[in-house]
Structures are given as C-alpha cells and as structure tokens.
Amino acid sequence: MGKGNVRTFMPGAPPRREMRDFDTLMAAAQRGDGGAYKALLKQVASYLRGLVWVRAPYLTPEDVEDLVQDILISLHLARNTWDPARPFRPWLASIARNRMADHARQYGRRVVIDLQFTDIDETFCDEATNYHAEKVVNFLAVRDALNALPPAEKAAVRMLRLQQLTLSEAAEQSGTSIAALKVAVHRATKRLRGVLSDDDAKRDASPD
Amino acid sequence: MTTQKETLHLIDRLAAEARTVRPLASPVLRTEIWLALSLPFVAMMVILYSPRADLLEKLSQTRFLIEEGAALATAIMAALAAFAQVVPGSNRRVIWLAALPAGLWLATLGIGCLADWMRAGAAGLRVTNDIGCLGKIALIGSLPALAMVWMLRRGAPLAPRGTLFLAILAAAALGNFGLRLFHSQDAGLMVLIWQAGSVLLLAAIAGLCGPRFLCWQHRKA
Numbered sequence: 001m002g003k004g005n006v007r008t009f010m011p012g013a014p015p016r017r018e019m020r021d022f023d024t025l026m027a028a029a030q031r032g033d034g035g036a037y038k039a040l041l042k043q044v045a046s047y048l049r050g051l052v053w054v055r056a057p058y059l060t061p062e063d064v065e066d067l068v069q070d071i072l073i074s075l076h077l078a079r080n081t082w083d084p085a086r087p088f089r090p091w092l093a094s095i096a097r098n099r100m101a102d103h104a105r106q107y108g109r110r111v112v113i114d115l116q117f118t119d120i121d122e123t124f125c126d127e128a129t130n131y132h133a134e135k136v137v138n139f140l141a142v143r144d145a146l147n148a149l150p151p152a153e154k155a156a157v158r159m160l161r162l163q164q165l166t167l168s169e170a171a172e173q174s175g176t177s178i179a180a181l182k183v184a185v186h187r188a189t190k191r192l193r194g195v196l197s198d199d200d201a202k203r204d205a206s207p208d
Numbered sequence: 209m210t211t212q213k214e215t216l217h218l219i220d221r222l223a224a225e226a227r228t229v230r231p232l233a234s235p236v237l238r239t240e241i242w243l244a245l246s247l248p249f250v251a252m253m254v255i256l257y258s259p260r261a262d263l264l265e266k267l268s269q270t271r272f273l274i275e276e277g278a279a280l281a282t283a284i285m286a287a288l289a290a291f292a293q294v295v296p297g298s299n300r301r302v303i304w305l306a307a308l309p310a311g312l313w314l315a316t317l318g319i320g321c322l323a324d325w326m327r328a329g330a331a332g333l334r335v336t337n338d339i340g341c342l343g344k345i346a347l348i349g350s351l352p353a354l355a356m357v358w359m360l361r362r363g364a365p366l367a368p369r370g371t372l373f374l375a376i377l378a379a380a381a382l383g384n385f386g387l388r389l390f391h392s393q394d395a396g397l398m399v400l401i402w403q404a405g406s407v408l409l410l411a412a413i414a415g416l417c418g419p420r421f422l423c424w425q426h427r428k429a
Contacts, residue, residue: 030229038223045215069218076222078364080229081295094296098366172425
C-alpha cells in the first residue's frame with residue numbers, strides 16, 4: 001500500500017509518538033502480554049471510532065460501534081500476520097478498509113432489501129391517512145404471521161431479514177447450510193405473503 | 209444495540225485470549241516452502257505417468273524451454289502474489305507479478321500456433337478433443353492447491369476471490385509444467401486451448417469460490 005493512500009485513508013492520524021506506541025504494544029501483544037494487548041485494543045478502538053465517523057457519517061452510533069467491533073475482531077484473528085519489522089499503521093489500515101468495505105456492501109444490501117419490502121402503493125398515500133390503529137393491526141398481523149411460521153423458517157427470517165446477517169454468518173450461527181437457509185427464507189416469504197394477502201382480502205371483504 | 213460498553217467487554221475478552229503468536233513468515237519464504245512441498249509431488253506424478261520418449265530432445269529446444277520456464281515462473285509468481293495478498297498492508301500491486309510470465313507463456317504458445325500454421329497451413333491448427341489435459345492438470349495440481357489453500361487460511365482473507373484465483377493459477381500452472389514433461393502434445397493451438405485454457409478455467413472457477421474457502425469466519429483466533 002502506498003504511503004499516500006494511507007495518509008488519505010487515515011484522516012487525523014495519531015501523532016508519531018502514538019504510532020510508535022502502537023508498534024510497541026502490538027509487538028508485546030504478539031509475545032502474549034495481555035495488558036499491552038488490552039491497552040492497544042483500547043487505543044485502536046477509540047482511533048477507529050473517529051475514523052469510521054469520518055469515513056461513514058451516515059452510520060448510526062450503534063452501527064459505528066458494530067463496525068469498530070468487527071475491525072477489532074479481525075485484528076485479533078489476523079494478529080499473526082503483522083510482521084514486527086513493519087509499521088503497524090498500514091497493517092491496521094488495510095484491515096480497517098477491508099472491514100469497512102464489507103460493511104458498506106452489507107449496508108447497501110440492507111437498503112436494497114428495505115426497498116424491496118417497501119410496498120409502493122401503500123407508502124404512496126399521505127402519511128396522514130394512515131391511522132395509528134391500522135399500523136397496530138398491520139404490526140400484529142405481521143407478528144402473528146411470523147409466529148405461525150415453522151421454527152426453521154422463522155429463524156431464517158429473523159437472521160436474514162430482521163438481523164440482516166449475511167448468508168454465511170446466518171449459516172454459521174444456525175449450523176445449517178446456505179442452501180437450506182435460502183430455501184427456508186424463500187418458503188417463509190411465500191408463506192407470509194399468502195397469509196398477509198389472505199388477511200387483507202378478509203379485511204376488504206368485511207362489511208366495515 | 210451495540211454500545212461502547214460492549215466494545216470494552218469485547219476488548220476484555222480478546223485481551224484474555226492473548227497468547228504468544230508466531231508471526232507469519234514472509235511471502236517469499238512461504239513460496240519457497242510451498243515449492244518444496246509441491247515440486248516433489250509434481251516430479252512423482254511425472255515419473256508415475258512416465259516421461260515422454262522425446263523429453264531429452266524437447267529439452268534442447270529453445271521454445272519448449274521458454275514455454276516450460278514461463279509456466280514455472282507463472283506458478284512461482286502467482287504463489288508469491290497469493291501469499292502477499294493475505295498479509296494486510298502489503299503492496300497490492302504484487303498481483304501483477306504473475307502477469308509478465310503468464311503473458312510470456314501465452315505469447316510462446318501463440319508463436320507456436322503461428323509456426324504450425326506456417327508449416328502445415330490450416331491442418332496445423334486442427335483442434336481435436338484432449339479434455340484429459342484438464343483432469344491431469346487438476347490431478348497434478350491437487351496437492352499444491354491443497355497445500356496453498358491450507359497455508360493461505362493462516363493469513364487474512366482480504367481479497368478472497370483474487371487470492372484464490374492466484375493460488376489455483378499457481379497450482380494449475382505447476383500442474384501444466386509437469387504435464388508437458390510426459391504428455392506428447394506439441395501442437396500450439398491444442399496446448400493453448402486444452403492446457404493453458406484448463407489452467408485459466410480452473411483458476412477462474414476457484415476465484416469465484418474464493419469467499420467459501422477464505423473468509424474471516426474460517427480464521428481461528
């Protein structure tokens with residue numbers, strides 16, 4: 001990675017003394033010094049927090065914290081790849097950039113899913129015409145429909161649609177295959193669509 | 209909702225797992241180790257299949273030597289680039305290391321096609337079925353590929369697709385290097401399609417499957 005890239009990527013870079021500290025602490029951490037490792041992770045976390053805020057200002061504080069945690073875990077998993085003879089900062093920058101890119105992709109997918117699940121016909125109406133009672137009824141209908149799903153399908157919807165996990169994350173968490181998850185979420189979506197459209201039809205057909 | 213307090217808890221947990229870790233060897237050293245594991249296997253496969261009868265004669269031909277040298281150099285450079293890919297902060301331009309020998313390799317095969325056409329006309333460019341090359345290259349490259357993936361999984365999966373493409377390019381190029389020593393097929397177009405084509409096909413398929421083999425979840429703390 002070029003020096004210029006690092007400078008662009010790390011706005012508000014820490015002072016040179018701190019950078020040396022990163023190197024020293026990481027070297028000690030590789031030797032198994034838990035105290036040095038904890039101090040390093042704390043410094044890195046606060047440094048990353050600022051960095052993520054600058055690079056992704058659209059994220060909520062919770063999302064920023066999620067991302068910081070992801071980067072810390074990746075740093076931990078990849079700590080054997082740091083060569084003490086090389087500077088720590090470009091190494092950290094590379095991991096942070098990778099995790100931020102992954103997160104941005106995940107965020108993009110989430111937005112796409114949200115858009116797909118937005119019913120244009122309904123949201124096209126003026127907000128004022130949506131009564132609170134109707135929202136409650138809709139919420140209860142969705143909740144009931146979700147509760148009526150078989151456990152595997154319910155878990156798939158919860159992980160992939162509500163928690164926004166990736167397929168591989170969900171597969172790892174649930175101990176099932178990606179293919180099984182895809183099938184489960186597909187069936188669940190079909191079932192939900194059927195149940196909810198039945199509810200709508202019943203409501204439309206009622207004399208009120 | 210993730211809070212800073214939870215991040216501090218995470219830091220405590222990670223710090224509690226602190227133990228001595230052995231830094232990964234340099235990509236150059238890892239490439240040497242990979243070659244030390246792979247070349248004896250390739251040699252064994254060549255012996256098992258029996259070296260081609262005209263091998264001594266072929267070894268005195270410049271074009272054959274350049275072609276084999278370029279295939280071997282492609283394997284070495286692709287392996288070096290793959291190992292560099294899993295080290296955060298390493299120069300990303302190393303992925304182009306393999307491009308030069310691979311280009312030379314393809315150019316040599318292209319010159320072979322031209323020579324065949326000038327020597328025998330359209331008959332020199334006849335293509336027949338030699339799908340067995342794909343299987344043989346995959347077989348000879350199997351152990352190098354397994355060793356490579358196993359070694360790569362000790363690194364950081366920053367670019368899984370590109371890394372696995374390079375890894376399998378290295379293994380398959382090594383497989384093709386071995387194949388040429390026992391498989392008597394010298395028609396330029398046949399070698400280009402069935403051998404270089406197989407190498408690229410295997411590398412491309414592997415590249416697409418990269419995230420399945422190299423991802424953060426596979427890394428062990």
